[in-house]
Amino acid sequence: MAQAQATGSNQSFRHAATSLRELDRGRYLSTLVLGEHRDPVTALYAFSAEVAAIRERVSNPAPGEIRLQWWNDALSGEGHGELRQNPVADALLQTVERYAIPAGTLQRLLGARRFDLYDDPMPDLESFEGYAGETASTLYQLAAMVLNNGQLVEPGDAAGHLGVAHALIGHRRAFGVLARQGRIMLPWTIFAANGVRESEIFTGTESEGLAAALGQIAELAADHLAKAEAAIAALPGNLRPAFAPLTTLRAQLERINSSGEGLFAIPPDLPDWQKIARLSWWTFRNR
Structure with a gap:
């Protein structure tokens, strides 16, 4: 049995x-x-x-x-x-x-x-960070807890910042796909502040305002990645493998920033073998 x-x-x-x-x-x-x-x-x-x-x-x-x-x-x-x-x-x-x-x-x-x-747009940055905290940061925190054999840990800034960066990069990559579904998962106030209308997003209309808004979102992601990296470096070595996606997220953000495709196109991604190599090398160096 x-x-x-x-x-x-x-x-x-x-x-x-x-x-x-x-x-x-x-x-x-x-x-x-x-x-x-x-x-x-x-x-x-x-x-x-x-x-x-x-x-x-x-x-x-x-x-x-x-x-x-x-x-x-x-x-x-x-x-x-x-x-x-x-x-x-x-x-x-x-x-x-x-x-x-x-x-x-x-x-x-x-x-x-x-x-x-539901199809409501993500209202603002504060709402997005709360959403990312509960859906992405939580996973990093719990993964660290498992690596600590079930003992409570306080990865705090590491999980918080990496989770928000993960969500920002993921939703930026999916921006065009979600727009065609009539969804806006990135903070609406950033688009509104740059003069972007919902109808422009839903019809796939590119503009200087949209480019500026998406650029600001990429800058926010880079800032959270930098803060996460500093916080991860202060963690005990046995917890750090939970945060290895930092290295692939950084590469994805670089490709978003250097992509020559349109604003609604899915930015190019790393092939699996490069992701595995990055994850393995980062983990080896950061234990």
Whole structure:
């Protein structure tokens, strides 16, 4: 019986890795440098990726709200027998139990993801930073907690700044795709301050104002990356691999800034082998 349970457990983590690879390849690659802690961090990231994908899997917000509630119930301890049949949920709950991950932290991530279900523009920078804190910074903080074998850690500025940079760069890369969906996930006040109208974004109209706004967003991302790098350098070596995506995010931002493509085009990305090389070298140098 114990062996059968262990086999099921391993299958759940393998399924979580497969799901993460399909839904968020960047975070999947970042787990490759985590050694013995790879499986539990993968479970956390796969949960986040599954939740982030809800918008694309539903026809309107109502079923999306139901799916978010399903995950909330899972973290509240309701219906565990049924929930364990979902391999990502099973891997997540095992990780929560083993590493004493605060369920409330993951439930706040779910709360933040409700914003994704609707078409309201991201109001301002403060709102964006709050959203990024609950959806991206949280993952860095929890990954560091896993690397610390479940002991609470205070990565503070490292997780906070890297999470905001991660969200800024990710949404800048997806700007054109989201615009075609009628969505504005970057701070609207930055666009408004540069004289950009919603209709221009939704119709893919380039302008000097739009270029200036996106340039300011790139500068904000660079500032958060610099602050994150300084904060990561002050962390104990055993926690730093959780923050290895710093190196790939920096490369993505450089490509955004140097891209000759249009403002609505997806900026070129690094091939996987270069990302893996960067992540491995950074981790080797920063342990």
